[in-house]
Amino acid sequence: MATPVESAPTKQRILDSTAAQFMRHGYTGTGLKQIVAAANAPFGSLYHHFPGGKQALGVEVIHRSGAMYGDLVMSVFDAAPDLLTGVHDCFEGAAAVLVATDYADACPIETVALEVASSNEPLRVATAEVFESWIVSASARFRAAGLDDSTARELAIAFISLLEGAFILCRASRTTEALEAAGRTAAVVVEAALRDAGVS
Amino acid sequence: MATPVESAPTKQRILDSTAAQFMRHGYTGTGLKQIVAAANAPFGSLYHHFPGGKQALGVEVIHRSGAMYGDLVMSVFDAAPDLLTGVHDCFEGAAAVLVATDYADACPIETVALEVASSNEPLRVATAEVFESWIVSASARFRAAGLDDSTARELAIAFISLLEGAFILCRASRTTEALEAAGRTAAVVVEAALRDAGVS
DNA sequence: GGGCGACTAGATAGATCGCTCTAGCGGTAA
DNA sequence: TTACCGCTAGAGCGATCTATCTAGTCGCCC
Numbered sequence: 001m002a003t004p005v006e007s008a009p010t011k012q013r014i015l016d017s018t019a020a021q022f023m024r025h026g027y028t029g030t031g032l033k034q035i036v037a038a039a040n041a042p043f044g045s046l047y048h049h050f051p052g053g054k055q056a057l058g059v060e061v062i063h064r065s066g067a068m069y070g071d072l073v074m075s076v077f078d079a080a081p082d083l084l085t086g087v088h089d090c091f092e093g094a095a096a097v098l099v100a101t102d103y104a105d106a107c108p109i110e111t112v113a114l115e116v117a118s119s120n121e122p123l124r125v126a127t128a129e130v131f132e133s134w135i136v137s138a139s140a141r142f143r144a145a146g147l148d149d150s151t152a153r154e155l156a157i158a159f160i161s162l163l164e165g166a167f168i169l170c171r172a173s174r175t176t177e178a179l180e181a182a183g184r185t186a187a188v189v190v191e192a193a194l195r196d197a198g199v200s
Numbered sequence: 201m202a203t204p205v206e207s208a209p210t211k212q213r214i215l216d217s218t219a220a221q222f223m224r225h226g227y228t229g230t231g232l233k234q235i236v237a238a239a240n241a242p243f244g245s246l247y248h249h250f251p252g253g254k255q256a257l258g259v260e261v262i263h264r265s266g267a268m269y270g271d272l273v274m275s276v277f278d279a280a281p282d283l284l285t286g287v288h289d290c291f292e293g294a295a296a297v298l299v300a301t302d303y304a305d306a307c308p309i310e311t312v313a314l315e316v317a318s319s320n321e322p323l324r325v326a327t328a329e330v331f332e333s334w335i336v337s338a339s340a341r342f343r344a345a346g347l348d349d350s351t352a353r354e355l356a357i358a359f360i361s362l363l364e365g366a367f368i369l370c371r372a373s374r375t376t377e378a379l380e381a382a383g384r385t386a387a388v389v390v391e392a393a394l395r396d397a398g399v400s
Numbered sequence: 401g402g403g404c405g406a407c408t409a410g411a412t413a414g415a416t417c418g419c420t421c422t423a424g425c426g427g428t429a430a
Numbered sequence: 431t432t433a434c435c436g437c438t439a440g441a442g443c444g445a446t447c448t449a450t451c452t453a454g455t456c457g458c459c460c
Contacts, residue, residue, distance in 0.1 A: 010407080024318040029228040032448065042409045044451095049407090053449065104318045110368055111314040117371035118224040118304045128372040157378050158385035161365030168310055168364050169357065171317035172328040178357050185358035185389055192392060210437080232418060242439045247419070249437090254418065 011049040013039040018057055019065045024104050026111040027058060027123065058112070059126045065108035066130030070137055083145040087159065087190050091183025094163065095176040103174050106167035134160055142190075146199035155193055162186050211249040213239040218257055219265045224304050226311040227258060227323065258312070259326045265308035266330030270337055283345040287359065287390050291383025294363065295376040303374050306367035334360055342390075346399035355393055362386050 008016070017039035021030040032054060036043050050057040076093055080086035097105055113127035138156035143149065162182040169178035208216070217239035221230040232254060236243050250257040276293055280286035297305055313327035338356035343349065362382040369378035 026226060026228065026315045028226065029315055029319065031446075033446080042407090043411095044409055045407065047449070102318075111311075113368055113372045114311040114314060115226045115229055118302075119229065124372060124374075128374070131369050131372050154381040154384065157366075157369065157381040158362065161362050161369060161378055161382045161385075162358065163365065164368050165361030165363065165365030166357075168313055169331050169361060172313045172324060172331050174324075174328070178361055181354040181357040182361045184354065185361075188392060189385055189388060192388060231416075233416080242437090243419095243441095244421090244439055245437065 010039070010041045010045050014041050014046060014049060014057070015061055015064060017041075018061045019108055022058075022061060022065070022112050023106070023108050027115045027120075055120065055122060058116075058120075058123050062109050062112060062123065062126040062130060066127075066133070069108050070130070070134050073134075074137055074141075077141050083141065083194070084187055084190055086141070087186050088183055090159075091163065091166070091179050091186065094167070095170070095179040095183075098167075098170055098179070099176060103171050106171055107164055110164050110167060131160070142193075145194065147193055147197050151193055151197070155190060158189060159186055210239070210241045210245050214241055214246055214249060214257070215261055215264060217241075218261045219308055222258075222261060222265070222312050223306070223308050227315045227320075255320065255322060258316075258320075258323050262309050262312060262323065262326040262330060266327075266333070269308050270330070270334050273334075274337055274341075277341050283341065283394070284387055284390055286341070287386050288383055290359075291363065291366070291379050291386065294367070295370070295379040295383075298367075298370055298379070299376060303371050306371055307364055310364050310367060331360070342393075345394065347393055347397050351393055351397070355390060358389060359386055 014035060018030070018035050021035060021038065032046060033043070035057075036046055046057070047053065050060070052059075073090055076089050077083070077086035080089050094106070109127055109130055112123065113131070116123035116127065118124075135153065135156045138159055139149075139152040142152035142155045147155065162185060163179075166178040166182035170176055214235060218230070218235050221235060221238065232246060233243070235257075236246055246257070247253070250260070252259075273290055276289050277283075277286035280289050294306070309327055309330055312323065313331070316323035316327065318324075335353065335356045338359055339349075339352045342352035342355045347355065362385060363379075366378040366382035370376055
């Protein structure tokens with residue numbers, strides 16, 4: 001995803017290149033020239049595939065990257081033997097990716113989300129839709145473990161907040177301390193909720 | 201802080217104006233022309249007071265806004281009768297500010313922190329210094345409540361991560377649900393830590 | 401083979417970017 | 431008064447931004 005594949009179709013290379021740049025430099029910090037250069041695509045192709053310009057490209061990248069990242073996290077839960085291990089693995093895996101990419105690849109949309117929240121309504125809505133879909137997906141996992149609806153949703157929001165917040169601290173400090181602390185905290189909270197529900 | 205005072209010195213008006221714009225539009229999204237326009241200052245004054253240009257201005261704004269916000273949060277803890285109430289009040293107060301400012305004023309540096317983490321080393325270092333100072337301040341509060349050093353630091357990081365992460369979700373969705381959920385989660389974690397330490 | 405649509409390719413427009421430059425104002429000290 | 435200095439004031443530079451425009455290339459179907 002980060003490195004565009006030479007053989008892939010132009011439109012996909014542009015999407016991949018844009019997603020990679022959004023993570024590192026945000027929306028306003030990413031120029032269309034850089035996007036096509038990194039994608040090895042001609043400038044004209046960008047406006048052929050995305051007649052709506054930068055904003056339309058942004059909306060599509062947010063939805064696409066958001067769905068991919070959501071699937072990635074859910075696959076970590078799938079691979080784990082139980083919910084608590086899954087929560088732990090998410091934070092550990094995120095820390096590993098962060099270190100492997102020199103603290104560049106965290107959440108694919110959080111930087112853009114903050115940038116556009118007060119200045120670009122279509123993009124703000126796109127990020128909101130992605131976050132809501134993540135909350136719904138995570139809630140389903142918590143419900144499947146035996147928690148009631150409102151507790152599951154609250155835990156899902158706390159889980160995502162801890163992850164996103166820890167990403168900020170980790171990328172700023174260039175350490176994984178925050179993800180480790182947030183991961184342990186998330187585990188504590190989930191464990192407590194399971195105990196309260198009499199499931200564990 | 202958000203609205204520059206007409207009578208304040210030019211340099212301070214520029215700093216205030218910049219801080220306000222950074223929250224809403226981020227670092228790259230904020231132009232120097234907009235800054236001086238909003239500050240009612242001549243363009244030349246900007247480079248008189250900040251010979252280092254936009255980057256130097258950014259570093260000073262990050263440190264200044266970071267210190268002010270840290271003091272604000274600490275004053276909430278001071279006003280609360282106990283630690284648990286203080287934690288709760290922080291999230292509730294943050295939600296109130298968010299609603300009052302049409303979901304614009306959250307953390308003054310998180311947007312900038314994500315934008316510059318992989319592209320501007322001096323600014324990245326500045327944000328890291330601010331976050332570390334917050335962690336140290338919050339840790340002191342938790343230690344004062346009877347928790348040991350490592351637990352206090354871990355709780356401080358979790359507290360800040362929950363707050364920053366919830367800000368992202370709230371600004372994207374234009375609701376306060378995430379801050380409410382994160383606030384309850386933070387309270388649960390702190391309460392559990394106090395119980396484990398036999399303090400509560 | 402001829403025509404057509406999808407796509408490539410890049411020059412270019414108009415606006416805005418960060419930044420530099422010179423000129424001038426107003427208060428203070430010699 | 432004259433010289434100086436902190437600061438105001440804004441014109442203007444080269445670069446870069448998003449977006450548009452025309453021209454050319456490719457494969458596919460009739």
